[in-house]
Amino acid sequence: MNDRILKRNIMRRVYFACLVRKLKNPLLLKTGAILVLGTTTLILVSVKDIMINAPWTNPMSLYQFSTHAFMHTEIMVKLLTISVVGSGIWITRKAFAPTDETSFANTA
DSSP: OHHHHHHHHHHHHHHHHHHHHHHTOHHHHHHHHHHHHHHHHHHHSOHHHHHHHSOOSOHHHHHHHHHHHHHTSOHHHHHHHHHHHHHHHHHHHHHSSOOTTTOGGGOO
């Protein structure tokens, strides 16, 4: 009985270490942050109503509508929107950045 408890405790630590190793992946952490920020933004913002009210006929009127709506919203929504857009750009930039194997900087 004591050996079973010992084995269970050891395997729990092994599984936990494996989980932590998988969760330390930077892309997974960034994607999780995007999902949390995006979900929080969707909870605070009624995207359906914004899409209904947005003028889709003229790009200039859409730009004016978007800037006016952004400037007259609550500070938390502004921060979340900036965070989501910034994180999305950051992840996209990192995803398409050349790695060491494909970089031409190392070809001397």
